[in-house]
Amino acid sequence: MSQQEVTHVSNTGITHVSETMMPSGTQEAGGSQVDSPTLSAEQQRVIELVKQGKNVFFTGDAGTGKSFLLNHIIAELRTIYGDDVSAVGISAATGIAATHISGSTLHSVLGCGAPRTIDDFEKMWGSSQRIRALKARYCTAVLIIDEVSMVSAEFFQMLETMVKQIRGLDAPFGGLQLVLSGDYFQLPPISNAARPGTPANAFLNRGYTFQCPAWSRCNLECVLLTKIWRQADQEFVRLLNAIRFGDNAAAAELARRCSRPLPDHGSIKPTQLFSRNADVDRVNADELARLPGTPAVCEALDEVTLQDELAALRGAKPDRPLSSTDRERDRGRLRRHEFFRDCMAADKLQLKVGAQVMLLKNLELGVSHSLVNGSRGVVARIITRTEFIEQLQQEISTLKRKLKRDDSGQAAPDAGSPHTQHQDVGKRLDSALRQMQVTQRWGTPTSSLPVVKFLHGRVMALGVETFTSELAGVGMCSRTQIPLKLAAALTVHKCQGLTLDLCRVSLRSMFAEGQAYVALSRCRTLEGLQVTDYSPGCAKTSQTVIRFDQALRSGVEYVDDAWQQWQRAHKCVAPPPRVMSDAVLIGGIRVGTRIHGGGAYGRGSGAPGTQPYAGGGAGMGGAKATDICYRCKQPGHWGSNCPQFGGGQQQQQQPQQQEQRQQNSGPKRRRVMGVTAVAAPPAGSITAFFKPTGQRNGGLDLLFGNQKAVEADIPQQNGHQLTVAEAMAWARDNLLTDRPELFMKGSSVRPGVLVLLNDTDWELCGELDALVADGDRVTFISTLHGG
Numbered sequence: 024m025s026q027q028e029v030t031h032v033s034n035t036g037i038t039h040v041s042e043t044m045m046p047s048g049t050q051e052a053g054g055s056q057v058d059s060p061t062l063s064a065e066q067q068r069v070i071e072l073v074k075q076g077k078n079v080f081f082t083g084d085a086g087t088g089k090s091f092l093l094n095h096i097i098a099e100l101r102t103i104y105g106d107d108v109s110a111v112g113i114s115a116a117t118g119i120a121a122t123h124i125s126g127s128t129l130h131s132v133l134g135c136g137a138p139r140t141i142d143d144f145e146k147m148w149g150s151s152q153r154i155r156a157l158k159a160r161y162c163t164a165v166l167i168i169d170e171v172s173m174v175s176a177e178f179f180q181m182l183e184t185m186v187k188q189i190r191g192l193d194a195p196f197g198g199l200q201l202v203l204s205g206d207y208f209q210l211p212p213i214s215n216a217a218r219p220g221t222p223a224n225a226f227l228n229r230g231y232t233f234q235c236p237a238w239s240r241c242n243l244e245c246v247l248l249t250k251i252w253r254q255a256d257q258e259f260v261r262l263l264n265a266i267r268f269g270d271n272a273a274a275a276e277l278a279r280r281c282s283r284p285l286p287d288h289g290s291i292k293p294t295q296l297f298s299r300n301a302d303v304d305r306v307n308a309d310e311l312a313r314l315p316g317t318p319a320v321c322e323a324l325d326e327v328t329l330q331d332e333l334a335a336l337r338g339a340k341p342d343r344p345l346s347s348t349d350r351e352r353d354r355g356r357l358r359r360h361e362f363f364r365d366c367m368a369a370d371k372l373q374l375k376v377g378a379q380v381m382l383l384k385n386l387e388l389g390v391s392h393s394l395v396n397g398s399r400g401v402v403a404r405i406i407t408r409t410e411f412i413e414q415l416q417q418e419i420s421t422l423k424r425k426l427k428r429d430d431s432g433q434a435a436p437d438a439g440s441p442h443t444q445h446q447d448v449g450k451r452l453d454s455a456l457r458q459m460q461v462t463q464r465w466g467t468p469t470s471s472l473p474v475v476k477f478l479h480g481r482v483m484a485l486g487v488e489t490f491t492s493e494l495a496g497v498g499m500c501s502r503t504q505i506p507l508k509l510a511a512a513l514t515v516h517k518c519q520g521l522t523l524d525l526c527r528v529s530l531r532s533m534f535a536e537g538q539a540y541v542a543l544s545r546c547r548t549l550e551g552l553q554v555t556d557y558s559p560g561c562a563k564t565s566q567t568v569i570r571f572d573q574a575l576r577s578g579v580e581y582v583d584d585a586w587q588q589w590q591r592a593h594k595c596v597a598p599p600p601r602v603m604s605d606a607v608l609i610g611g612i613r614v615g616t617r618i619h620g621g622g623a624y625g626r627g628s629g630a631p632g633t634q635p636y637a638g639g640g641a642g643m644g645g646a647k648a649t650d651i652c653y654r655c656k657q658p659g660h661w662g663s664n665c666p667q668f669g670g671g672q673q674q675q676q677q678p679q680q681q682e683q684r685q686q687n688s689g690p691k692r693r694r695v696m697g698v699t700a701v702a703a704p705p706a707g708s709i710t711a712f713f714k715p716t717g718q719r720n721g722g723l724d725l726l727f728g729n730q731k732a733v734e735a736d737i738p739q740q741n742g743h744q745l746t747v748a749e750a751m752a753w754a755r756d757n758l759l760t761d762r763p764e765l766f767m768k769g770s771s772v773r774p775g776v777l778v779l780l781n782d783t784d785w786e787l788c789g790e791l792d793a794l795v796a797d798g799d800r801v802t803f804i805s806t807l808h809g810g
């Protein structure tokens with residue numbers, strides 16, 4: 024690889040920001056270039072472990088070459104997996120970190136988006152393409168996660184649970200090989216605080232990955248990189264290392280030594296780093312003013328859509344018609360919504376040729392040279408909307424022709440991997456068609472749009488994109504705007520992973536742990552660094568991270584009780600009011616028999632108070648003829664009964680059962696992560712929900728009277744709140760019709776049975792000791808026999 028010295032050349036002659044991107048990896052400390060960089064022994068050791076198929080986590084100070092090494096690992100894996108690029112999932116915690124390894128964000132690689140509730144993880148089942156990839160191509164392959172310090176414990180745990188379910192293998196991450204890289208002394212995950220009224224299923228994104236049960240299960244080989252490559256000056260390294268551990272005296276000393284202004288480098292401007300967006304915006308505006316000419320002002324198209332309009336757009340039936348007064352009130356609420364103040368895309372974006380910019384959306388994910396949130400570039404030209412549409416039309420015709428040629432087998436002989444290139448073309452075409460649609464709705468024919476030259480050399484005319492925010496029960500706010508932000512100055516959160524030759528760091532209002540360390544460690548040399556606004560206490564370090572680091576260095580396993588504490592805290596959050604009724608399905612598979620009255624009614628389908636298995640309609644397993652399977656996308660059955668996945672063997676419903684179901688009305692059910700959830704019980708009772716989903720012989724359903732699901736009100740045990748262990752024992756004693764040893768082993772479930780508490784892996788909730796409250800749902804899923 025050759026060094027990619029990135030300079031942004033504008034046609035004004037001004038060259039802003041000199042920075043070196045990670046993929047280069049050919050810099051010696053101090054900045055001199057070497058022709059063929061050699062890996063150090065410790066870096067080489069990591070490569071060997073990866074080649075041996077081990078799950079690996081490597082860490083080290085800022086500048087120890089983690090991203091550099093990852094690029095080498097990716098190259099090695101390419102030689103192992105050849106053209107099958109999708110065999111290696113290349114991801115990072117943030118969009119900008121992903122650009123350093125030519126990958127995508129972890130959210131997009133695994134398809135869960137940025138989750139707001141636990142239910143959002145079900146999106147991972149949403150793409151049949153991704154599921155096929157996870158099940159088949161990824162079977163023997165690798166998932167790479169860079170900047171893993173910014174992935175939360177809860178996120179990591181949910182991913183592990185979901186990947187395991189999707190792949191149908193109980194091994195950690197369903198047997199995927201993991202390569203994790205990051206430095207926990209740098210920026211932590213951004214977590215959300217739970218407040219009274221926060222929904223019980225809100226996703227709070229808490230903790231460091233090493234605090235969740237999945238981490239220890241992954242059996243990671245941990246390697247500590249010790250050689251710092253970014254900085255050669257040992258005095259600089261010493262100060263940075265002290266700041267890493269929260270030494271504010273060292274931060275003060277560095278600030279004093281680097282307080283002088285930087286020498287004038289002519290057209291090359293230092294990158295300015297701030298903790299807060301407001302400072303970044305101010306500096307960017309000043310820098311823009313310095314560029315010649317009048318700025319093009321690009322106005323956003325802001326819209327609000329009421330709940331019933333939204334439902335209609337999504338093909339659903341609105342709940343109830345709103346009066347015109349209510350509609351006006353809701354519209355007002357949406358227009359005043361904070362989204363329009365906080366949206367990353369400005370309402371009036373000012374651009375000039377030569378302006379430094381950063382992309383705010385992931386475009387064309389998964390193609391080579393993906394453009395992602397955080398990609399840096401410079402405005403090369405400004406064109407009108409009409410010109411943009413013409414260019415896009417030409418591009419669309421070219422892409423269509425190319426696709427057609429590929430389809431007819433006339434791909435160029437040197438095409439490398441025709442399959443991958445074909446996919447790239449398809450994705451680019453999709454993206455171009457989408458852009459055409461959105462951009463035609465925005466602005467006027469003479470509105471300005473930028474042509475941007477990105478860091479890896481790609482020049483691209485940008486249309487607009489839509490940013491949205493939904494206000495539950497009211498509607499949706501949306502802003503359609505060019506997905507760019509001025510970037511002569513950056514927030515520290517956006518600069519993690521960069522190596523800079525010249526930078527000016529403001530230490531004002533550093534609010535996060537590791538933030539000052541990240542900012543100060545970007546620069547190669549003391550000579551290239553200017554520090555302003557020192558404030559006492561700016562160097563912050565997490566004590567948890569220090570303890571983890573100590574454990575790592577002494578080779579012992581790190582353990583704390585954060586996991587249990589979060590679960591207890593989460594339980595204190597008041598769940599949203601839920602309505603009790605008797606049996607309604609919302610888009611789910613059906614469902615089971617309700618057994619009232621605890622032990623007395625407990626056994627089998629013929630027990631008093633039970634209702635027979637009731638399907639959801641004319642299709643298989645309760646699906647209606649119009650219901651679409653998420654797995655094969657065919658109508659008439661749900662994923663759990665998909666014939667292509669071994670389902671569909673259960674009997675078609677009897678008319679009597681259909682009739683029974685039509686009579687049911689009540690507990691609202693949703694599909695959550697491939698299982699069925701049920702609404703709250705009457706006050707005073709405790710309800711657990713059992714969903715044995717074994718599919719063939721030996722499946723849990725056989726043990727529960729051959730029922731797909733069983734619900735039960737469990738009497739309070741021994742006067743205290745029920746634990747999952749007690750709920751399970753009760754189920755064994757009262758509901759099981761056969762072979763308890765296939766359900767439980769000792770006081771726990773037998774291996775191969777997954778347990779979810781309120782749709783969350785029970786490991787996140789304290790396993791056997793987790794408390795079950797009124798309305799909680801306990802779900803058992805057999806992963807054996809294709810369950």
Ligand SMILES: Nc1ncnc2c1ncn2[C@@H]1O[C@H](COP(=O)(O)OP(=O)(O)OP(=O)(O)O)[C@@H](O)[C@H]1O
Pocket residue numbers: 043045047048049050051052060061062063066083084085086087088089090091092206252253519520521522544
């Ligand atoms: N073996 C090597 N030979 C030459 N240069 C190297 C080597 N390893 C790393 N470097 C260089 O060191 C610099 C820092 O590397 P890199 O950015 O990968 O570190 P990092 O550990 O990922 O840093 P951070 O944690 O701050 O993101 C880069 O300029 C990179 O090219």
